Amino acid sequence: MADFSVEVLLKTETMSVRDVVCAGKCRHQSAEECARSTHLVFPYRGVYVRHVGRQAAVAEANQVLFFNAGESYRVSHPVEGGDACLSVSIDEELLRELVPREQLRDGPELAFRRARRRIDPRAQALLALIRHGLSRKVAETLEAETLVLTLVRRSLGERTSQAAGASAGRQKLVDRAKLVLASDLARRWTLAEVAREVGVSPVYLTQVFREVEGVPLYRYQLRSRLARALHLLDDYDDLTALGLDLGFSSHSHFSAAFRQAYGRTPAEFQRQVNLR
Structure with missing residues (x-):
C-alpha cells in the first residue's frame, strides 16, 4: 500500500490543485525526490520536514513551502500521524506576475529564494474554503481559480505575511x-x-x-x-x-x-x- 495518496481537485489551463495525504511511515529521510515544476505547498494537517541539501524546513499549517523545478529533496516524519497538504501549481507566466521580484532567484528559471514563508489566519481560512469547496464539488471552476489566485497573492504579499528568515542556528x-x-x-x-x-x-x-x-x-x-x-x-x-x-x-x-x-x-x- 502506498505511503501517500494524491487527489486532483482542480485542473485547468492555468493551474492545478492536488490534495496530497501522506501516512508518514518514514521517520527518517526518504529516498531523494525531484520537483517536476515550481509549485507551492500548503500543509493543513500534521507536520513533516523537507530536506534540501543540508537545509531543513518544518512543514506545518502556518507556512507555505516552495518547491523549485528540478530541485532534489527528501522528506522525513519525526512526528507520528502523517500529514496532508494542498499542492498548487500555476502557469509559469501567471506565477511570475504574482511573485514579488525580490522573492525570486536571479536567472532565467523561475525559482524561489526561500524554502518557505509564513501565512496568516485569513490565508488559512481561505485555504480551507478552497479545499472543502473543491472536495465537496460545491465550488465552480471560475470561483475556485479566483480563490486560488487570491490565496497565492495573499501568501506572497508583504502586507499579509513575513518572510521566514533567520540565522540557521x-x-x-x-x-x-x-x-x-x-x-x-x-x-x-x-x-x-x-x-x-x-x-x-x-x-x-x-x-x-x-x-x-x-x-x-x-x-x-x-x-x-x-x-x-x-x-x-x-x-x-x-x-x-x-x-x-x-x-x-x-x-x-x-x-x-x-x-x-x-x-x-x-x-x-x-x-x-x-x-x-
Whole structure:
C-alpha cells in the first residue's frame, strides 16, 4: 500500500490543485525526490520536514513551502500521524506576475529564494474554503481559480505575511520547538517543558521564537490548533468535543479564538462551506 495518496481537485489551463495525504511511515529521510515544476505547498494537517541539501524546513499549517523545478529533496516524519497538504501549481507566466521580484532567484528559471514563508489566519481560512469547496464539488471552476489566485497573492504579499528568515542556528531551534508542540497538539505544554525538550532556557526560547516567527510561542500553538480545527470541522457534529480534543478549556474559549482568527464561529464556518 502506498505511503501517500494524491487527489486532483482542480485542473485547468492555468493551474492545478492536488490534495496530497501522506501516512508518514518514514521517520527518517526518504529516498531523494525531484520537483517536476515550481509549485507551492500548503500543509493543513500534521507536520513533516523537507530536506534540501543540508537545509531543513518544518512543514506545518502556518507556512507555505516552495518547491523549485528540478530541485532534489527528501522528506522525513519525526512526528507520528502523517500529514496532508494542498499542492498548487500555476502557469509559469501567471506565477511570475504574482511573485514579488525580490522573492525570486536571479536567472532565467523561475525559482524561489526561500524554502518557505509564513501565512496568516485569513490565508488559512481561505485555504480551507478552497479545499472543502473543491472536495465537496460545491465550488465552480471560475470561483475556485479566483480563490486560488487570491490565496497565492495573499501568501506572497508583504502586507499579509513575513518572510521566514533567520540565522540557521536560530531557525533550527525554532523548528525543534515546532516539532515538540506538533507531537501533541492538544497538550497544555508549559514553557519550561518545551524549553527543556529543545535544550535552551525558557527566556531564550521565547525571545528567539518571537524574533524568528513574528509571534509568541503560545500564539503559534493557538494558530496550529485552529488550523487543525479547520481540517476537522467536517468530522465533528459536536463542536464542543472538537474544541476539547484540541486542548481548548471550553467551547466558549474555542469558539472565541476561532472567531477572532477567522472572522466567524466554527458553526458559522461549517454552514458557510456546507459541511453540515
